[in-house]
Amino acid sequence: MGGPLRPLTVLFAPESAYGPTNNCVGIGGVLRRRGHRVVFAAEASWKGRLTPLGFEEDLVDLAPPPEQPQDAGRFWKDFVRDTAPEFRKPTIEQLSTWIKPVWEELISGARYCEPRMKEIIDRVRPDVIVEDNVVCFPALTTAGVPFVRIVSCNPLEMKGERVPPPFSGYPAGNRSGWDEFRAEYDRTHRDLWSDFGTWVTEQGARPLPDLEFIHEGDLNLYVYPESADYTDARPLGPTWHRLDSSVRETRERFTLPAGLTGGGALIYFSLGSLGSADVDLMRRVIASLARTPHRYIVSKGPLHEEIELPPNMWGEEFLPQTRILPLVDLVITHGGNNTTTEALHFGKPMILLPLFWDQHDNAQRMAERGYGVRLDPYRFTDARLHGAIDRLLGDTALRRALTEAGETIRARDGLHTAADLIERAATG
Numbered sequence: 354m355g356g357p358l359r360p361l362t363v364l365f366a367p368e369s370a371y372g373p374t375n376n377c378v379g380i381g382g383v384l385r386r387r388g389h390r391v392v393f394a395a396e397a398s399w400k401g402r403l404t405p406l407g408f409e410e411d412l413v414d415l416a417p418p419p420e421q422p423q424d425a426g427r428f429w430k431d432f433v434r435d436t437a438p439e440f441r442k443p444t445i446e447q448l449s450t451w452i453k454p455v456w457e458e459l460i461s462g463a464r465y466c467e468p469r470m471k472e473i474i475d476r477v478r479p480d481v482i483v484e485d486n487v488v489c490f491p492a493l494t495t496a497g498v499p500f501v502r503i504v505s506c507n508p509l510e511m512k513g514e515r516v517p518p519p520f521s522g523y524p525a526g527n528r529s530g531w532d533e534f535r536a537e538y539d540r541t542h543r544d545l546w547s548d549f550g551t552w553v554t555e556q557g558a559r560p561l562p563d564l565e566f567i568h569e570g571d572l573n574l575y576v577y578p579e580s581a582d583y584t585d586a587r588p589l590g591p592t593w594h595r596l597d598s599s600v601r602e603t604r605e606r607f608t609l610p611a612g613l614t615g616g617g618a619l620i621y622f623s624l625g626s627l628g629s630a631d632v633d634l635m636r637r638v639i640a641s642l643a644r645t646p647h648r649y650i651v652s653k654g655p656l657h658e659e660i661e662l663p664p665n666m667w668g669e670e671f672l673p674q675t676r677i678l679p680l681v682d683l684v685i686t687h688g689g690n691n692t693t694t695e696a697l698h699f700g701k702p703m704i705l706l707p708l709f710w711d712q713h714d715n716a717q718r719m720a721e722r723g724y725g726v727r728l729d730p731y732r733f734t735d736a737r738l739h740g741a742i743d744r745l746l747g748d749t750a751l752r753r754a755l756t757e758a759g760e761t762i763r764a765r766d767g768l769h770t771a772a773d774l775i776e777r778a779a780t781g
Contacts, residue, residue, distance in 0.1 A: 361779050362390045364479035365408075366470075366486065366493055369396035369415070371626040372691040373485040376505045376576065379601030380483075381408060383772040392477050394470065396462075411473045415462030437631040440708045441731050444521050445534050449541045451709060452520055456542065456566060459488040460549050467492055467556060481779035489549075489567045491556035499778045502570035503771075505599070506690050507711035507718070508577045513587030522713025524721055525586070539564065572778040574771055576690060578697050578762050581722050594774055596767030598698040600675050607676035610667045617647035617665070618682040618746050623674065628687040628708045629654025634730055636660065638685070638706070641735050645742060650677055683745055687730075688712035693719065700759025702745040702752065704738070706730035724755065 363384055367377040374395060381391040385407050392409040393399070397418065403410050439451040470492035474482070482493045485503035487510070494500050504510050509519040517523040518534045542564060550561040561568065573593045582595060613619070622642065629635055629652065642649055643663040651668030653660045662668055674692070678684065678699040686692045688705040693715045696703050703725030705716035719725035726741040745751065 360388050360390060361480040361776065362392065362477060363775065363779070364392050364394055364474070364477055364482045366394045366482065366484045366490060368486040369398065372689055373503070373505050374399065375601055375691065376503065376599050377483065377485050378403070378406060378408075379599055379768050380503075380771045380775070382406065382602060383768055384775065387772065387776075389776075392473075392479070394473050394477075409477075411477060413466040413469045413473070415466055431630075437634070437708075440631070444523075444713050445530075445537055447709070448520070448534075448537050452538075453541050453545065455710070456488070456545060459486075460545070460566070463488050463490050464552065466490070481775060483775060484567075484570075487567060489553055489558065489561065491553050491558035494559070494568055495557045499571045499781075500568075501572045501574065501775055501778055502567065504573070504575035507714040508575050508583055508595075509714050510711070511575070511587065511589060511593070513583070515586040516583045517714070517717075519714060520710060522707060522717045524717060525583070526721065572774055574774065576694055576767065578694060578758065580758050580761075581697065581718055581724070594770075596771050597762045597765040598694050599767045599771060600695055600698050602768070603673060603675060605673035605676055607673050607680075609680065612664075613648045613650070613667050617645075618742075619648050619650070619680060620683045620685060620742070621650050621652075621674075621677055621681045622666075622668075622685040623652035623672075623692060624654065624687040624706070624708070625652075625689045625692065626654055628689075628712075630656055631708070632656050632659050634708075638730070638738075639663070639666065641733075641738050642666070642685075644735060645739055647742070650681065683742065688715040688719070690715060697724065697755070698759060698762050700752075700755040700757075702748070702755055704728060704741050704745065706733070723751065 365377040365381055367373040385391045392411055393403045394411055394413055395403060397412045397414045400410065400412055436451060439447055470490055474492055474496045479498055481499045481501060482496060483501040483503060484493050485505050509516055517525055518531055518538065521534045523530055546564050546566065549566060554560055574596055576596045576599045578597045579595060624635060643665060649666040651662055651666050652672045653668045653670050657670035675695060678695055678701060681701060684696045684701045685704045688707040689712055703719055705719055705725055705727050707713040707716040708730060716727040720727040726745065728737060728741065
């Protein structure tokens with residue numbers, strides 16, 4: 354496809370969580386190396402994290418600034434820690450006690466930063482705007498330049514009558530419960546959606562689609578491998594393009610710690626930057642894994658100082674995940690979209706312990722596609738977790754199929770495909 358004739362100014366607006374931000378960092382890195390100016394309108398706690406990567410930072414506060422500077426993404430880490438008891442509930446009950454409060458926080462942030470977003474757009478004068486979030490920021494859609502939406506959550510976010518409702522974790526092959534879940538989502542969210550939609554149009558943006566908190570873009574990208582996608586049951590329009598993966602390129606190196614050499618399989622365990630804030634759950638999983646003969650690399654997360662590791666494990670607060678995944682035999686994950694798609698990118702089977710949002714949908718999809726095992730993170734037993742590890746490690750046919758799937762995914766090069774499509778959208 355080749356690049357455009359002139360350098361572009363690309364404005365990225367990612368959600369503050371690590372998954373969407375890292376996705377934008379990966380795509381933005383390709384665009385920057387092609388000679389484009391890349392600006393991040395990220396949340397203020399990312400200050401100083403993006404300029405070393407070659408990007409401009411023009412950051413926004415989503416609420417009145419705290420008295421003390423915060424770590425990147427700190428708000429959502431604290432939110433998860435404080436609301437972790439909700440994750441023990443069935444997904445239909447989480448709609449009112451967890452999903453709705455998350456939407457309320459996201460909407461509050463969008464309202465708060467709208468004037469600042471307009472200032473940034475006036476100052477930066479982008480040729481194209483790319484948003485990786487789940488909520489509308491009207492300024493991004495009213496700037497008079499192409500608007501690109503990235504979906505880096507499970508693609509059930511693009512709803513359809515023949516696919517399960519998002520956030521449910523319900524199976525694709527059994528429709529019982531779908532209507533009840535959708536009705537409860539409508540009951541718990543319609544007033545919130547209506548109020549937000551009124552505000553969005555007051556800012557000059559077009560009306561939101563029914564019960565949606567964000568518009569489609571002029572170009573829409575979503576991150577999910579074809580082999581796990583839902584498009585056979587819910588085809589998408591011509592503005593939608595799938596990226597089979599979006600794995601950022603990094604200069605970080607990783608050498609296996611000396612203490613982890615030896616017998617047993619090598620397994621990666623991560624509940625993500627948010628899920629690992631549930632320290633009690635981290636300790637419970639680690640205690641169970643300590644009773645196996647395997648070796649573990651553990652992403653300890655923001656409360657790493659509160660997590661002790663036994664001799665068969667090594668870990669740190671932050672790890673170069675995309676350098677580690679090629680080395681391991683199995684991934685134990687919360688089912689976040691980044692980790693799920695990256696594990697498939699490298700052809701690794703998964704045990705999924707979903708906590709919230711689309712993690713239930715990813716866990717269910719991996720289980721029904723045969724790529725992994727879904728377990729309840731709060732109710733699994735040693736026997737079930739250890740049995741799943743043994744079964745996945747011993748399934749040579751699955752490992753062969755995943756190796757082939759990973760080769761296909763990597764060959765499709767989602768990172769550069771996304772950069773090509775954004776260039777094309779910007780130059781019309």
